[in-house]
Amino acid sequence: MSPDRFAGRVAVVTGAASGLGRATAEGLAREGARVLLFDRDAAGLKAAMAACPGAVAVQGDVTSAADQARLAEEAGRLGPVTLLATSAGTVGSTAPLTELAEEDWDRLFDVNVKGTWLTLRAILPLMRGAGGGAVVTFASAAGLTGSPALPAYSASKAAVVMMTRSLARVHAPEGIRVNCVCPGSIETPMLEATFADAPGPEARARREAEFRARHPLGRFGRAEEVAASVLFLLSDDAAFTTGIALPVDGGRLA
Numbered sequence: 001m002s003p004d005r006f007a008g009r010v011a012v013v014t015g016a017a018s019g020l021g022r023a024t025a026e027g028l029a030r031e032g033a034r035v036l037l038f039d040r041d042a043a044g045l046k047a048a049m050a051a052c053p054g055a056v057a058v059q060g061d062v063t064s065a066a067d068q069a070r071l072a073e074e075a076g077r078l079g080p081v082t083l084l085a086t087s088a089g090t091v092g093s094t095a096p097l098t099e100l101a102e103e104d105w106d107r108l109f110d111v112n113v114k115g116t117w118l119t120l121r122a123i124l125p126l127m128r129g130a131g132g133g134a135v136v137t138f139a140s141a142a143g144l145t146g147s148p149a150l151p152a153y154s155a156s157k158a159a160v161v162m163m164t165r166s167l168a169r170v171h172a173p174e175g176i177r178v179n180c181v182c183p184g185s186i187e188t189p190m191l192e193a194t195f196a197d198a199p200g201p202e203a204r205a206r207r208e209a210e211f212r213a214r215h216p217l218g219r220f221g222r223a224e225e226v227a228a229s230v231l232f233l234l235s236d237d238a239a240f241t242t243g244i245a246l247p248v249d250g251g252r253l254a
């Protein structure tokens with residue numbers, strides 16, 4: 001960690017009220033960035049603001065183009081925007097695809113895919129105006145390999161990986177790098193929701209053990225461990241790295 005790795009830079013972080021987004025926002029603030037926090041959770045945003053010195057918050061929904069326009073307007077006011085992390089996402093239902101309700105599929109793709117796209121659509125023009133920058137999107141290890149437990153989620157995160165790679169190619173000539181992280185199971189409220197969704201305590205314990213066993217390092221990850229990789233990809237240390245989908249997964253995909 002360096003107190004000035006991001007000094008004077010303006011960073012936008014979606015999903016900043018919880019988990020990986022919050023850890024990313026805190027890391028950026030600690031290392032000198034002025035952070036704009038975006039989330040739909042007002043109470044969570046307030047707590048995140050307190051943990052990120054100098055941060056500004058915009059409450060909104062990533063699936064709303066109007067909210068994203070407000071985000072871009074506020075970001076533009078803070079100065080040239082050169083950093084973006086799109087952590088807002090949802091895990092959705094663990095139902096098998098043959099039983100998944102259509103509205104659950106639509107909501108999952110709305111938040112994870114359309115929401116990420118709308119953020120990129122809102123913020124990339126600001127980055128172009130700033131003369132370059134770095135973006136990290138949030139996919140998942142489940143976006144790089146099939147997931148029997150979360151098939152719809154897996155499909156939505158695979159879409160994020162390919163959107164990231166396409167954008168990396170399009171925006172490289174403008175000095176904008178676009179990468180994504182693919183976390184394994186990380187201890188956040190989202191992982192807890194995945195376990196809480198199990199039908200009863202025994203099924204929950206089974207699911208938890210099953211998820212843990214997928215990681216050769218023998219444990220779940222911590223939000224700070226993912227944030228450290230996000231900060232690396234956002235930083236000039238990764239100046240020649242664009243278009244990658246970086247697993248941060250305790251060896252799950254090894």
Ligand SMILES: NC(=O)c1ccc[n+]([C@@H]2O[C@H](COP(=O)([O-])OP(=O)(O)OC[C@H]3O[C@@H](n4cnc5c(N)ncnc54)[C@H](O)[C@@H]3O)[C@@H](O)[C@H]2O)c1
Nearest residue numbers: 015017018019020040061062088089140183185186188190
């Ligand atoms: N935790 C894991 O094990 C894990 C693993 C792989 C990938 N991921 C991905 O990392 C990202 C962050 O996950 P997390 O574990 O921190 O989850 P989390 O639930 O702790 O935090 C997600 C945040 O996104 C916000 N959000 C959700 N939908 C939103 C919407 N429509 N508009 C605005 N904000 C919205 C929530 O309010 C919350 O603050 C997600 O994209 C997730 O899919 C997480």
